[in-house]
Amino acid sequence: MIGVLVVIALLTLIIQKVLARRKYLQLREELGLTGPPTNFIFGNLLYMFRVIKEKGVEASPTIYPELVKKYGSTFGFECFISRQRLTSLIALFCLVTCAIHCASRFYFGAHFDIVTVDPHIIKEIFISQFGNFVDRRDSSVNTVYPFLDGLIQVGHVGSYGAGWKEIRSVISVIFTSASMKKMHLMFHDQLDNLLDVLTEKSRKNNGITDIYGEYQAMTMDMIARCALGQNLSCLKDRDNDYYTRARTFFANIQFQKSTVFQLTVFMPIFRYLRRFTTFGRAERYLVGLLSESVHERERERAAGIIRPLPDAIDLILAENEKRKLSGMQPLHHEVIVCNAWALFIAGYETTSTALAYATFLLAKHPEVQATLHEEVLSTFGDNDTIDYERVMKLPYLHAVFAETVRLYPPVTTLTGRQCIKETVIGGRIRVPVGCNVMTPVHAVHWSEENYDRPREFCPERFLDDGKPAWSATYMPFGIGPRNCVGARFAEMEFKTVMSAVIRKFIIELHPAHTELKTMTANILQNPINNELFVRLVERK
Ligand code: HEM
Numbered sequence: 318m319i320g321v322l323v324v325i326a327l328l329t330l331i332i333q334k335v336l337a338r339r340k341y342l343q344l345r346e347e348l349g350l351t352g353p354p355t356n357f358i359f360g361n362l363l364y365m366f367r368v369i370k371e372k373g374v375e376a377s378p379t380i381y382p383e384l385v386k387k388y389g390s391t392f393g394f395e396c397f398i399s400r401q402r403l404t405s406l407i408a409l410f411c412l413v414t415c416a417i418h419c420a421s422r423f424y425f426g427a428h429f430d431i432v433t434v435d436p437h438i439i440k441e442i443f444i445s446q447f448g449n450f451v452d453r454r455d456s457s458v459n460t461v462y463p464f465l466d467g468l469i470q471v472g473h474v475g476s477y478g479a480g481w482k483e484i485r486s487v488i489s490v491i492f493t494s495a496s497m498k499k500m501h502l503m504f505h506d507q508l509d510n511l512l513d514v515l516t517e518k519s520r521k522n523n524g525i526t527d528i529y530g531e532y533q534a535m536t537m538d539m540i541a542r543c544a545l546g547q548n549l550s551c552l553k554d555r556d557n558d559y560y561t562r563a564r565t566f567f568a569n570i571q572f573q574k575s576t577v578f579q580l581t582v583f584m585p586i587f588r589y590l591r592r593f594t595t596f597g598r599a600e601r602y603l604v605g606l607l608s609e610s611v612h613e614r615e616r617e618r619a620a621g622i623i624r625p626l627p628d629a630i631d632l633i634l635a636e637n638e639k640r641k642l643s644g645m646q647p648l649h650h651e652v653i654v655c656n657a658w659a660l661f662i663a664g665y666e667t668t669s670t671a672l673a674y675a676t677f678l679l680a681k682h683p684e685v686q687a688t689l690h691e692e693v694l695s696t697f698g699d700n701d702t703i704d705y706e707r708v709m710k711l712p713y714l715h716a717v718f719a720e721t722v723r724l725y726p727p728v729t730t731l732t733g734r735q736c737i738k739e740t741v742i743g744g745r746i747r748v749p750v751g752c753n754v755m756t757p758v759h760a761v762h763w764s765e766e767n768y769d770r771p772r773e774f775c776p777e778r779f780l781d782d783g784k785p786a787w788s789a790t791y792m793p794f795g796i797g798p799r800n801c802v803g804a805r806f807a808e809m810e811f812k813t814v815m816s817a818v819i820r821k822f823i824i825e826l827h828p829a830h831t832e833l834k835t836m837t838a839n840i841l842q843n844p845i846n847n848e849l850f851v852r853l854v855e856r857k
Contacts, residue, residue: 342355342357344429344752345393347747348393348431348746348748349745349746350391350431351388351389351392352388352392352394353384353388353394355395360395360429362395365380368383374836375834375836375845377836377837378759378835378837378842381730381757381759381760382757382763382764384432384760385432385434385760390433390438391743392431392432393429393431394429394430395430429752429753430733430754431742431746431748431752431753431755432754432755432756433743433754433755434756436788436790437743437789438742438743438746438754439796440789440796442734442742442754443734443795443796443797446742447799448738449737449748450735450736450737451472451473451480451481451482451734451737451799452473452481452734453469453470453472453731453733453734453735454734454735454754455735457581457588458570458581460588461589461591462651462655463600463604463654463655463658464659466484466652466655466656467658468485468488468663469663469731471484471655472735472737473737477648477652478646478649479646479649479652481799483648484652484656487636487637487648488633489802491544491629491632491633491660491802496627497705497806498705499626500626501704501705501809501813502626503539503543504543504813506542507535507538507542507552508703508813510552510553511531511535511814511817511818512817512821514531514552514553515822516821516855519822519854519855520855523852524852524854525827526850526853527848527850528673528676528677528850528851529669529673529847530848531552532668532672532673532676533666533669534552534555534560535551535552535669536665536666536810537549537559537560537665540660541559542628543629543806544630544660545629545630545657546610546614546624547606558602559606562602562603563599563661563665565595565599566599566600566603566662567596567662567666569594569599570596571839572838573838574595575594575595575596577590577597603661608650608654610630610657611634611650611653611654612650614630614634615634618631618635618638629657630653633648633656633657634653663801663803664803664806664807666727666841666843667807667841668727668807668810668811670725670841670842670844671718671721671722671725671807671811672810672814672815674721674724674833674849675717676815676849676851677826677851678717678721678774678833679717679819680824680851681774681826682774685774685776686819688713689713689714689717689815690819690820692711692713692714693711693714693819694820696708696711697816697820699820703813703817705813708813709809711812712780713776713780714812714815714816715779715812716777717815718808718811718815719776719791720774720775720776720779721774722793723762723768723779723793724762724774725835725842726758726762726793726842727841727842728793728801728842729758729759729837729840729841729842730757730839730840731795731840732755732758732796733753733754733755734753734754734799735752735753736749736751736754737750742754758793759837761790761792762792762793767790767791768790787800820856821855822856823854823856824851824852825851825852825854826852827850827851827852829850830849830850833849
């Protein structure tokens with residue numbers, strides 16, 4: 318008798334899930350959108366797998382731009398997940414479905430996104446209707462500590478009461494011009510370290526250097542110093558705990574490498590297993606150190622010890638003290654830790670990727686390199702300190718920066734928003750609560766409607782108009798009130814490092830790496846194999 322009841326319960330459950338899935342798959346049609354054919358179980362995932370299987374992983378950045386060509390500027394798409402481990406995933410899925418059928422949010426397939434590169438709709442979502450789209454498109458694995466209350470993921474209501482708006486207003490104080498100038502003073506030690514390491518490399522092995530590896534170590538040193546007050550020396554000591562754990566974190570927080578990550582796409586309840594994953598364990602260790610740093614800083618401040626060069630933690634704590642004094646609820650300790658962590662991860666990989674792309678592009682375009690070198694040399698000579706005021710104003714350097722992140726945006730699909738109040742966009746598309754709208758930045762930047770010869774590296778396109786305004790056709794740092802809070806920091810770091818490197822070295826192509834091959838995974842666009850080789854020749 319019990320056996321019969323169990324079978325009936327399971328059948329009912331399966332029928333219910335199948336019907337829910339059918340209804341979900343009809344959403345795209347209901348909203349009047351087209352898109353690639355959808356598989357009942359895998360949504361559009363198989364479409365992505367097919368492209369990568371046929372053309373290789375280097376074709377991954379072309380997926381969205383090609384879809385735009387095929388289905389127009391706004392379409393519907395279900396994505397997220399890799400084929401690797403699908404077999405084990407399905408087996409596990411069947412098992413756990415029986416075990417935890419009470420999970421309330423059930424994604425049998427994947428997320429449904431409205432994808433748009435239409436400038437009018439982009440402006441609506443990210444700016445004029447921002448109030449209806451405050452939340453970022455969520456990734457289930459990130460909706461637990463230590464990500465949930467960090468700026469990258471937090472929604473309009475945070476778990477400790479402080480939502481995106483409040484947290485953003487606190488974090489923004491870190492990036493005012495006055496704070497940035499002080500942080501710039503902290504760059505110089507790291508810059509000297511970088512030049513020492515690169516000089517050594519240029520004298521060995523014919524100057525062939527994996528420049529991406531060196532930039533990654535350096536940006537970690539810089540963000541750790543400026544954001545977290547940690548004096549690391551990853552450039553010179555790759556075995557240090559921060560570096561090895563952060564590399565483990567980044568190398569493993571990927572769909573294809575983590576079964577838990579994959580499971581969260583189907584069933585968000587699995588996000589609670591984050592802490593037991595390889596990336597989760599590395600993260601827990603680093604976040605533990607951060608939490609201790611915050612406590613220590615609180616104790617110092619209470620004892621009246623104020624650092625002359627405040628880092629991000631000092632600035633957050635100072636802002637929190639002001640909040641207390643004016644009768645507002647201060648940010649909870651865990652919220653501060655989540656945000657210190659968010660700044661660390663958002664500020665590390667992205668800037669090193671942009672620097673590596675630019676270095677490669679300068680090697681590939683010696684005429685651009687010569688013009689940039691001339692500008693840097695005529696401003697700073699051979700020995701002047703590269704100071705904040707002057708480096709931020711160099712027009713050609715700015716054009717190289719702007720064009721690099723246009724042609725190879727390091728962040729491609731973080732620019733998504735989740736609807737929190739039902740609305741209509743583009744005058745016709747109903748967007749229900751919970752639905753995501755996402756703009757793939759590279760598809761916007763590679764569109765012939767927006768740029769002449771969009772796949773060519775041409776810094777001059779940013780010279781005529783001076784500083785490019787971030788807009789619906791130029792959005793390497795996103796757009797609207799929830800754009801990249803660290804954009805000016807990234808710009809400052811990029812320009813300072815690039816000036817120092819170009820002043821000291823001639824950059825040439827490595828004969829075996831004459832083409833820049835990138836791949837998109839999760840929200841980022843990285844060099845394939847996480848390495849990028851160039852040849853460095855010390856200038857006389
Ligand atoms: C070249 C380097 C960088 C690129 C290309 C980049 C790009 C982006 C993009 C596209 C977004 C999403 C914006 C949107 O949804 O409209 C974003 C968000 C964010 N970025 Fe960056 N970023 C870079 C460097 C940094 C740095 C250095 C930091 C911190 C020091 C940082 C911190 C953040 C944070 C905290 C957010 C979330 C902001 C919010 O939701 O309010 N980023 N970034």
